[in-house]
Amino acid sequence: MSEIAIRVEGMRKRYRIGERERYTALRDVLGNAIKAPWRMLRGKNRGASNGKPDHIWALDGVSLEIKHGEAVGLIGRNGAGKTTLLKILSRITKPTEGRAEIHGRVGSLLEVGTGFHQELTGRENIYLNGAILGMKKAEIDRKFDEMVAFAEVETFLDTPVKHYSSGMYVRLAFAVAAHLEPEILLVDEVLAVGDAAFQKKCLGKMNEVTRAGRTVVFVSHNMSAIENLCASAYQIDGGHIVRAGDTRTVVSGYLAEQHRPEANPFTNCTRTGNGKLRVTSFRLETPLGKPLDVARSGEAVVFAFGFENRGCAARDRVSFSFSVHTDHEVAVFHYYSHFSNTVFENLPATGTFKCRLPELALAPGNYLVMCRAMLNGDQFIGTEADWPQVYVPLSVASGDFYGTGDVNLTTWAPILVKGTWSME
């Protein structure tokens, strides 16, 4: 067997703008012919009359190689071209230019439940959907019981799926898809369905597939899923591969790009306080002082807040604090420097308050940071110096919090704890 599973060379795909979800009515063709007969005859009736280009390159020169047994993630913003690439590799649509070679039987999963028919029963849909996904009837026969068990729909097997609850429907659909065993599996964002528990089950199943040594190309916006499943990743942007390499690096780079604030949020925000001190910036740093775009669970991280001294006397004592909130603005923790018996005196004209957390106990996800400076304060008594009314985004990627070497953290709560377990 050749070592390469997928080889893509200079792949380009052009779409006419508005082509998707649009169809031509004969009226339009005739209308154009009447309006501009000459252009029609010269075959240029779709010309860009308003000066805008009438097409986009959804893929613009993508080349990559994926070896057998590799699990590769494709990440990127919406419209970056990930799904287009997947559609070309699964032969749903043809490229405009370029070439790809695929060595092995391909199964693609761009959607869960493709081809399910409402009027057919669960049993019938398993066969139909399995066949559509490329399974042989004998193969479906063999795996039928496993699929039914996975979907937990035993009692409703002979009920038309139109009477299924949406949860049952999705479970059944995923059960069929999960038992697809091609040599190369192309998966689009299909885990974004169902409830949290089911998503976890799907993720577990995907994990088994990659561990079993199959070649998997996985598109997702769920970065921790990508990190868990894939060893290497490509970031696509504007139809190009802009970043490639091991998943952690690619994901970090991508997240950093996503969360880099457009402008300094502290320049134009509303504030409360007497204004003797002003917070001017926030950034994350490594313990060695290098700027950090994404924090990782379990790793040391420094929260650094730049400030300007606008009238604190040398003997004024400052307690600085910051709080971290979930993206739903629910506070996760709040930390004043004086909790740790630290107050700041002799403030320079400009400087930075730094708080080093030796081990970040936040689960992967997106958070918000807020900060506040109190003057001459301890035990909450004192004068507010500055409280910028702004949330600054903070993204946390999965890391080895528990020191097990496994970054596979699937937890739904924001705080991580660890201790020792025993049984008596």
Place this chain on the structure above:
Amino acid sequence: MATLIQTKAGGENLSAAVPMVVIQPPRGWFDLDFAEMWAYRELLYFFVWRDIKVRYKQTVVGAGWAVLQPFATMVVFSLFFGKLAKLPPEGIPYPIFFYCALLPWTYFAGALSGATSTVVENQRLITKVYFPRILLPLASVISGLVDFAIAFVLLIAMAFYYGMVPTAAALLLPAFLLLAILTALAAGLWLSALNAIYRDVRYVMPFLVQFWMFASPVAYPSTLVPERWRWIYGLNPMAGVIEGFRWAITGQGQAPGGLIFVSAGVVIVMLIGGLLYFRRMEGTVADVV
């Protein structure tokens, strides 16, 4: 769960011959891949099976519709064209005369309409999964045969009732049926591909089917057409099919002869053209449908 996965992981070993697929821009006109169609034959079976399963779901009469439609039309035709308009029946009872034509015609009209809309109806499927798209119209044309078979039973009953004995000509019936299938497929390929791009086809279909019926000897014998124009009449393949059916079932009148060869020729040309056109559309249908 754990045991379940272990059996899965160990279950399959990768076959020695790894299939290799090359993906590149559509090129040329002549790249029909019959080997691939053959490889997907099970999916064709499932599409046909789905069509049949779903067709009469949640109806009271169910598969009875397959008989009721041609039967009711036959009664109406016998009354109006036969009894009132006094059409020359050529020595065949009116009901048999009309039913022999309505049998292939009902099949053809249903298969053609089904095939035409199938690509658009399966839009979701086409944009999410790869398979040779030709399976869709092919499945529509094949699944219509079930209705044909059901309606055929009534014909046998009617033949008994009128005391008709099948002649050797009946042996040619499968050939005429095949011609009907190929005609529906050929036209269906063209129209379904066009329908994917121009939705106008959907509105044209009812008229097209109606005009085509008037242009076929369903409600009248083809002997109404002057002898020297008969071959032009054969350009409509359904003329050959229907005359063939009448002749093969009743064993009366003369064999369609030249007409059928003209029809067969036309079908072959239409079919090859349809295959090529459909194939050309196939590569980009997911982008436009």
